Amino acid sequence: MTEIHWTLFKGTAHQFYSNIIDLRYAVLRKPWNQPRSSAMDTTDPASYHVTGHFKNQLVACGRLTLNNNTGQIRYMAVLPDFQGQGLGKKLMECLENEARQHSVTELVLNARENALDFYSRCGYLNAGYVFTLWEKIPHYKMYKVLNAKSSNAPANSESTRPNTEPF
Numbered sequence: 001m002t003e004i005h006w007t008l009f010k011g012t013a014h015q016f017y018s019n020i021i022d023l024r025y026a027v028l029r030k031p032w033n034q035p036r037s038s039a040m041d042t043t044d045p046a047s048y049h050v051t052g053h054f055k056n057q058l059v060a061c062g063r064l065t066l067n068n069n070t071g072q073i074r075y076m077a078v079l080p081d082f083q084g085q086g087l088g089k090k091l092m093e094c095l096e097n098e099a100r101q102h103s104v105t106e107l108v109l110n111a112r113e114n115a116l117d118f119y120s121r122c123g124y125l126n127a128g129y130v131f132t133l134w135e136k137i138p139h140y141k142m143y144k145v146l147n148a149k150s151s152n153a154p155a156n157s158e159s160t161r162p163n164t165e166p167f
Contacts, residue, residue: 004052004059004087008098012045019058020049020075027077032134039075050094052078052087062091064098071095071104076115092122096146105146110139 007016024039043065052060062076073095078087099107110130111119120126124142132138 004054004090006090006094007051007053008048008094009051010046010048014049016051016058017044017049020051020061023058023061023077023079024075027079028075032136034134048095048098050091050098052091054082060087060091062095064095066099066102066104069103069105071099071102071107073107073109076109088118089122096144100146106143107146108141108143111142113138113140116140116142 009016011017021036021039025036029036029039044063046065048064048066050060050062050064051058057079059082060078063074065072065074073092076088076091078091096107107124109119109124111124111126112133116126119142122144124144127141127143130139130141
């Protein structure tokens with residue numbers, strides 16, 4: 001695997017923040033002809049961001065937003081040339097570990113249909129269809145119950161329901 005330097009920071013004042021928006025846009029928005037402004041939102045300043053750099057290039061990023069004992073993961077992006085090398089899994093591990101530091105007991109996310117298998121391999125359970133973005137991309141609510149004692153804790157049984165309160 002490629003040597004990646006990982007960074008975690010909170011807010012939008014960090015030197016890497018504008019690069020995060022560029023990466024989110026390139027991977028998640030531009031292919032769907034969406035504006036660059038759709039690659040950011042009002043919760044970015046209060047959120048935790050993880051970045052992965054290869055040499056001096058940002059190649060991976062993800063975000064964690066906290067809401068009491070629940071966290072939401074959003075804006076997961078890995079440059080196409082770096083996909084399939086475990087960077088997405090490492091992003092998830094970093095975000096989950098940060099969530100545990102804040103006593104988060106459950107993580108939720110809205111997964112694109114093409115990412116369902118990835119999140120399932122990371123221990124997330126599918127709670128079902130939520131919405132279709134831009135009338136083109138089906139999204140599904142997924143969740144994982146965190147075990148504070150282990151950084152690689154598996155999700156609990158399917159009887160555990162996700163927190164569906166808005167962030």
